[in-house]
Structures are given as C-alpha cells and as structure tokens.
Amino acid sequence: MLKRLHHVRFKVKDLAQLKEFALDFGLIPVEETSERLVMRALGGDTGVYIAEQAEQDGLVGFAFEVENRDDLDFAVNELGATAVAELDLPCGGHYVTLIDPDGNQVDLIHGVARIPEGELEAELLINTPANKVRFGKNQTTRNFGPARLWRIGHIGIFVKSYAASSAWYSEKLGLIGSDVYNIPGQPQAKIVGFHRMNRGNEYVDHHVVALMQDERGGCHHISFEVLDYEAQLVTHSYLQAKEYESIWGVGRHPHGSHVFDVWRSPDGARFETFSDTDLFREEDGTNYHDISTVVMDKWSTEPPDKYFI
Numbered sequence: 001m002l003k004r005l006h007h008v009r010f011k012v013k014d015l016a017q018l019k020e021f022a023l024d025f026g027l028i029p030v031e032e033t034s035e036r037l038v039m040r041a042l043g044g045d046t047g048v049y050i051a052e053q054a055e056q057d058g059l060v061g062f063a064f065e066v067e068n069r070d071d072l073d074f075a076v077n078e079l080g081a082t083a084v085a086e087l088d089l090p091c092g093g094h095y096v097t098l099i100d101p102d103g104n105q106v107d108l109i110h111g112v113a114r115i116p117e118g119e120l121e122a123e124l125l126i127n128t129p130a131n132k133v134r135f136g137k138n139q140t141t142r143n144f145g146p147a148r149l150w151r152i153g154h155i156g157i158f159v160k161s162y163a164a165s166s167a168w169y170s171e172k173l174g175l176i177g178s179d180v181y182n183i184p185g186q187p188q189a190k191i192v193g194f195h196r197m198n199r200g201n202e203y204v205d206h207h208v209v210a211l212m213q214d215e216r217g218g219c220h221h222i223s224f225e226v227l228d229y230e231a232q233l234v235t236h237s238y239l240q241a242k243e244y245e246s247i248w249g250v251g252r253h254p255h256g257s258h259v260f261d262v263w264r265s266p267d268g269a270r271f272e273t274f275s276d277t278d279l280f281r282e283e284d285g286t287n288y289h290d291i292s293t294v295v296m297d298k299w300s301t302e303p304p305d306k307y308f309i
C-alpha cells in the first residue's frame, strides 16, 4: 500500500548550478557535500529532491513511502525487489528497490523520519461580485521570491512503451490510470497516462506518476505543490526576473484540473509548481481520450512547443 511519493533522485553534472536554480525555485538544502545535495520542501519530509554528482545528467529514480514495514517484505518476496536495506538519507528508514521497464529505480521506503511542518503563505480572502468576505483590511501580501513548496506531488517520465510501463506500475505498485490518451483514431494505441495511487476509499491526487511514450526515456518533469495559483503567479514572475527558461504556464490542465507552471532546470529536467489538483478514489475508475481531442491548457490556445523538447 503506497502512502505517497517521497522523493526523486537525479544524477547531475553541475551540482552548484543546480543548487542555485533549486534555491530560486523554493527548495531548501538539508545536506550538501561535493557528492550529493539533498533538499526539502515545507511539508515535513526531510528530503524530496536528491541530486548526486555524476558525469552525465539524468534520472536515477524515485521513492514511494509505503504504509507498513510488511510492504517491504512483500515487495522482496512477491515483486522481485532487492533485499531490505538501510536508507542512506537524512530521513533514515529502510528501502527496497524495483527496476521499472525503462531502468528507473523505484524505491519503496518505510520508517522515515519527519520534521515539523513549515508555514505556507496566509490564505487569501477573496472578494467576488456576489460574495464579500474581506472587510476593512488589505489583501494578504505575498513575498516576491522563491516559492513556498509544500511537497513533491508527482513525476512525469518518458517511457519506451506505454503499454509495458502502465502494466508494470499497475501490477507492481497498484497504480490506477485516471486519464489515458491514445494516438488519434487508434483507441488501442495508448501513449500517455496519468496514474494515481490506489488507497481504496481514500481520495488521492489525480496522478502521482505520468507516463509518456517517448524513446528518450528519463524524466519529463517533477512537480511540487504550492498553496494556490497566486503563489504560482508570483513564483513565475520571480523566476522570469531571474531569467530562467519558462516552458509552459501558468495554465490549467483539463484532466487533474491542477494549475501548472513548468520551468527548465540547468540539468535539462523540468520543474513544475502545481495547485488545486483533482482527487479520486479507487472506484472513480479510468477515463480514456483520443489525444487529438485534448486541449492541454484551459487558459490558452498556445501549443506547448517547449514542453516535450
């Protein structure tokens, strides 16, 4: 039983440059050596983003926290995971590793430490034409600067075969497709899927892993939750002022409904903020769409030219 996506791990050529970007994006350093950078958000995890010094940039893998210690043994005995070992991260705990069809390390972890949660911005009190709720005071101001990131919410990966990867994530981790897209006119040829955890009657994010069929493999994007879309607009302006490369957004996806804002990181990966995502349960099933019918941003008609480059 998966509890949540806990952290992502990358190989990075230039750790110093990556750190500068990650700080501007809103991540907070936890551990920094010449070999490794561990950064956290504000939601209580002791590390959500790990960059390891390497000759080449690339995705290493990602880790899900599981509900029970027994889940690790189950993964070893029934799913072919590596033996249970101690996790060499500030969060401590134990892990096992599965390798997905594209060679990504998918760790299952348990017993990790948490720290006190940090503070997000104050919620806005918004006066609408029909509903006034803020009287005799100013709107809460938002600081111009890095985002206040709460947690890592999802990762999008390029996969060589959507059919093979979606089957693997379903069989090994129990992930459920929320919205799945097929090639125009070919309902059987599915190429993109947004997959959520199966926690029974508990509502979970529309997706925790997005699978996109593309020969390149590796990471498409990692996404961090923030309070609301005003926070995203402020962060967007801040990153723009710092002259980073905006890839897509701020916009709103049709499926999952979340507001998104995607930026290029120096290692060529993409970092995203999101807010206001849809929630679904196991019984809410899967919706299928011809990709030619999907308008990927409800707030614009601009094609996301840089999204897949």
Ligand SMILES: [Fe+2]
Pocket (backbone or CB within 6 Å): 154, 156, 221, 223, 260, 272, 274
């Ligand atoms: Fe995303």
